[in-house]
Amino acid sequence: MKFAGYYWRIIRINGDGSIRIIYDGTSAHANGESSDDRQIGNTVYNNLRNDNAYVGYMYTSGQVHGLETDSTIKGVLDDWYTTNIANKGYGDKISKEAGFCGDREPSTSSSSSNGAGGTGTIATYYGGYIRLVNDRKEPILKCNSSADLYTVSGSNKGNKALTNPIGLITADEIGMSGAVWNINNYNYFLYTGNTVWSISPSYSEGWFNTRMFLIDSNGWLSSDYVDSIWGIRPVINIASDVTLSGTGTANDPYIVEGAE
Template identity: 50%
Template sequence: MYTEGEQHGNITNSSIKGVLDSWYSSNLASYADKISTEAGFCGDRNLESGSWSSTGSKLYAAYGRLADNKAPTLKCSNSSDLYTTSSSSKGNKKLTNPIGLITADEVSMAGGVFGSNNNSYYLYNKEDYWTMSPSNFRSNLALVFYVRSYGDLNGTNVNNPIGIRPVINIASNVAIKSGNGTSSEPYEI
């Protein structure tokens, strides 16, 4: 979600949000009792430094954390950037369904490194796919982090046709039936 001309606006639904909502309705709605509506998805739009404007070039905080410093975080410092449903006690309450995209910070914690190919971590799938973390803004183009088909993190124009991998948060009362979380023995809930 975004608002043209605003750093933290949440007025306009993105195309990806529509795809995620449709996918949730078709594939996950019947499991709603197992999906957390309290947890959210962080689209951190804070800047690395300076002030935001709709002109010029700016680096977002995730770029500084991941490309410059290699220091990912799970903290979402601005509640207007924490996408939650209306039933959550936190965040911006702008989601129709409790579904989002992975953040670039989460990809980094799993083994995806900015500008460094890696085909040996569990998020690697030989395909390009979006994260929900903005990278930078330049020449009137918004760039968002994505996982490249080589397994690295990079940024690209939001208009590029890249895949998505939906993410949910499992409810805290859901028990693990079996598995150990590896690709050969995934958790079964």
Template identity: 40%
Template sequence: MKYIKISIVILLVSFISIFAYKLTTNNSNNKISLTKEQMKEMLSYTIDGNSTSSMPTKGSEYKVKSITCKNGSILTWDNDNWLLEVEKLESEDLCNIDFTTGTGSYTVTVVPSIAGSLDSTSKTTTENGQVTFYTKLVIDSVSGCTNEISDGKVIVKNITSNTTCNINVSYMKLYDKLLADNPTRETRNTYNAVFTNNTTGTLFTATEKNVHNTTDTTVYYYAGNTTNNWVKFAGYYWRIIRTNADGSIRLLYSGISHDTTSGYINSTTYAFNSSYNNPMYVGYMYGTSGSLVNNRKNTTNSTIKDKIDTWYTQNMTSYTKYLSTTAVYCNDRTEQTSGTYNTGKTSFYYAPHARAYTNYAPTYDCTETSDAFSGSNTSAKLTYPIALMTSDEIMRAGGRAGANLTSPYAWYYLNSANGSITGSQWWWLLSPRYWNGTNASVFSVRDSSYPGYLDYDSVDCTHGVRPAVSLKSCVKTSGGDGSASAPYTIVETETGC
């Protein structure tokens, strides 16, 4: 049901009163628009049956006792918000609103299971009329009154006496909310160019399999210039990257304000690894030198993992219960066919390089046990459920290796002011690129001089760090629409679900 708010000016003897009316129709595709003159001609007011030229103000202890319309219009008065709602409007009608200090003759009072979850707790209507209560939560059941549940609304019809309804509501899972708020589904088949279309309301479909989910599982991701993937969690802003194979929701750190230009932790920069002169230093964790098998033993933290873990312990440990331990963060050290692993002067490339520069085929799959970092994988076990975004995720989001984003850009590059969320700082990704015989290199994203440019750098260089976390599939949302001004928020519980 659509709402239209208009202002009505009523001329009185000594002053002008301005009232805001909320108008609705019983057809969600139609809108009612009335002129001020029509409203003045249509409405009159009485107090306990006695005519008055002015409507009582909110807080004056008056309530609407009854509403009568000569030709069948159905009006509803929202006692909480002091607004007029129109359920049905006849083009030629005269309606009177009678106020009283008692209780309205045709008042519906609602008692929700979660306080404040409905648009009002009391509405008064015409005899045999109807009232509609609205909620953004899930309506589980209604008792105590004859009602109809439809699309976030409880409609009470044919009202002939005061009535009380008990409405049981519950919070929606964030996962379900994302699907509901983004009804369009699309699939991208080519990734050899940047993708910066306006895509708000669209989720893109892909699949993922990994060490925890070994068969292809449908996942959804945001791509292009979407504007409704903001989350406020643990006191920080985040952007939703995608859903994971375990149903969790992956988030990218985006700062302490949505319009920031320093959306990286601690407003400083770090090396991926302070040492660079061995291929093993592309690892988020690594073992010993000499072979890829040795590198993948994962006994030593990288410099960047230490920095992320320290930040986590200082800022997020109380939120661990909301985070998935089976979401996988892929530090894909698989060799590409170009070159063979060595620690000498011969170059070789890792698999993410081929996907970014050669065959343009990003993937969410991560089946090599020692590269699939998670809180539950003993071969690549995270200390805390936090890591980094991958080059494949950047490609799916709209980026391309060796290319600037074009206006209006892609979400991962932007703050709410449509500028670089990291200003003049590059930021690290989790994906290895190559060993050039001297330096180990990992993928990164460039700064405002090269908008959203998917690039790489030697691991000893210092760049911004934007961690990634994954909210568990059971986490529920307490509100928001995903916009920067109204980001999704979560319901805080003892268990995390």
């Protein structure tokens, strides 16, 4: 898809009919193609990893589902959205209803959810870990907590905490797209040859060990510390009432009319 002067890949159609897309560069790229153009840069997710709170796209120290402070990566994405979408007058093409699920459902068990943990340095396994790791492949598209569904104030659902309707892909969406924990995959549409952040917490095994899910440079679902430096691929939701042209191929991509 072509939107706002950039190319995007379609992740899925949301329940409200909006189109969920992930940034894919300034030119069209083939599946399996390695390219730094397919991300907007690199950053830490958060600057610190000595507290479970730092898995949040927004977070509050001492709370599992807090929303007081922006993560480092959220600040980068907000700036990018302002410059490349809002200031170009394309904000009306973006859904204000759809959100981004950073599932912080905690558990002190790695195999089943018990609702415990999630604060301080308590060893914690988050919802995505239980669904997608340890030989389990059970991705979902529903967000378990409205506090973890990041939406803007105009939405009828979620936490209504976002200033701008922009986020990251979830680990569940990565799994549904073809990635598997610790198994290489160079051929599916999310592979870029780079390691890229998701919005989904993975696990923490105590002090200085807070991790997020990633798309690894070999295409598999992985995780790393929140203060590691990895790639950023913005995710937005195109409103359901836009007009599209094109056939959806690399040579003739879908184009959001009025926002090419």
